[in-house]
Amino acid sequence: MAISRYTNYDRQVAGWLILCAVVIFGMILLGGVTRLTNSGLSIVEWQPIIGIVPPLSEQAWQAAFDKYRQFPEYQKINHGMSLDDFKTIFMYEYLHRLLGRLIGVLFFLPMLYFGLRGRVRAGMMPRLWLLFLLGACQGLLGWYMVKSGLVDNPHVSQYRLTAHLGLAVLIYAWMLWLIFELLGGRPARGQQPHRYARWGLGLAILVFLMILSGGLMAGTHAGFTYNTWPLMGESFVPQGLYAGDPAWLAMFEDITTIQFNHRMFAYLLFVLIHVFALLLWRSGLGLRARVATVLLLAALWLQLALGITTLLQHVPVGLGVAHQGGAVLLLSAVLYATHVLRKPSRSHL
Template sequence: MVLTQQTHYDRQVAGWLILCAAVIFGMILLGGVTRLTNSGLSMVEWRPIMGIIPPLTDVAWQEVFDKYRQSPEYLKINRGMSLDAFKTIFMFEYLHRVLGRLIGILFFFPLVFFALTGRVRAGLMPRLWLLFVLGGCQGLLGWYMVKSGLVDNPHVSQYRLTAHLGLAFVIYALMFWVILDVLAGRRPAAGQPHALAPWGAVLAMLVFLMILSGGLVAGTKAGFAYSTWPLMGTSFLPPGLYSGEPAWLDAFEDITTIQFNHRIFAYLLFVLIHLFAWHLWRSGLGARARLAAGLLLAALWLQVTLGISTLLLHVPISLAAAHQGGAVVLLSATLYAAHLLRRGAPAA
């Protein structure tokens, strides 16, 4: 079959967006490692342009280290840290910031090229520019988050961390959806959303809310509160749930309540995703629907296994980072299924 010129351009645009999405996935993983190694507050300055150049001499390293030694984290937690130890945590945060700048470059310049050469399908440019603006907002939000830990209390706000994580997933999800749109091409005139389509959208939103719940767990270090499963300590309902004043605030600030809510949310999603996958398999949309159902269940079981293992092994860095990556995989599988239902594809 001879490809039309627009189809050829669509594949170029999709390839570029897939590369950007893959780098964002790496960024989310690196962000998790940066947090888990307590490296996020090692750079006490935000220099969007000059910050891409790391310390290159002993004098430069000492200057950066001296600035860090004036920070609350050093004075209250890491007092006496050696320069060599500082270099390790600095490099995690430095690479995280450099990767963020790289994503901006990978996205902006090809976007301009595709726009000027007329390769972007009609109606797609507003969404691409929205992604670019959201990427800029993510950089600002990241620094706003870091600033919360450069005051008297050397810990970033769990609210700002969750917002930063949530926006990263929003950007990824929007980009992934655009990729699916571009690869699928225009919807056939007779195509209608499947009856399950609203449930696909609801499930994607629930997975996103689950990710925000995980952000609160990470921001408060609630994962360390109970390293047992399926019980929390010696009971399913641990003592102290919603015992604060006001009680609703415990959902955001009490580590016992936060971990309990994350577990309950996981149980709910476990049941709902299995039911959804069963209906998707029987949806009459053919092989692609069965593939989507299989991918969704595989992603779910992978994420559940990683989550329980992370908890039982007391949050090792490798497993905790993999669990964060697993959230990306699960969200991707959910979006793929939702997109398939939204297009109402004919049986394959």
């Protein structure tokens, strides 16, 4: 009876987490829009409470615009911008912040409800609280990132932008893993994961690092250079890689090195994921493993096509956002495959 009750509660909690994960995925996409439209520095104050209300009158809009005009982005990049153009970039950043607040409410209140009603399995509540704290840190990190661009050089730090993106993806990935556990269950005591499960975990880490590499691409605008493929300009290996002193710093700050590394990372993952997919298909774990294989390969090829097209088209907003979303979908597919391998069905033990 207790097992049946908790199984039903697990579905309820999983349903709530699925909703949260979908909204976080949308938040990641909106963050890409905000970045690619250069809207992130349009709101020059951080007001967690009163900032929920946008300008509602022409006078309020003008006051917000006047504040923006006091900062270097307007003075050095957008000088002469009209109020109507300002409203556009303001709304992208406003909606990004508003959705962040909505996610906090959407997560916190149901978490309290499920916790107080005893509908969360033992051991799950601390992980939910940690997710909430990470979400709060994400809000602070977002403002810390924006502050780096409200200076004489009106561009946000690529390090802070990458950290902001990485934490968002980490929260999403962990939430997705909890969903898999709630719906698919954890391995039974004494049950050993499939021998390929470590491959899945390793690939998940590599895909996450690839996403961080994409954050560096976005933060340095490296995608707007070398818009050719498979060559970078006139050669596969461009000149000037790891130039500077110290040389290792180039992988974080030199646009040629950053884009080259991003491409090499993609080629490596392309090979490794195909090998992993073959092992998964031949693992003998039945339908779930085959479904996971198909999803994994579909996500990989979609991401490959999006990446090449985005580069060749000089990073238009729609394709750039789709490419960012495709990376998260690929990570989701790797995590699902890993969960299948970590909890093989009893008939295949």
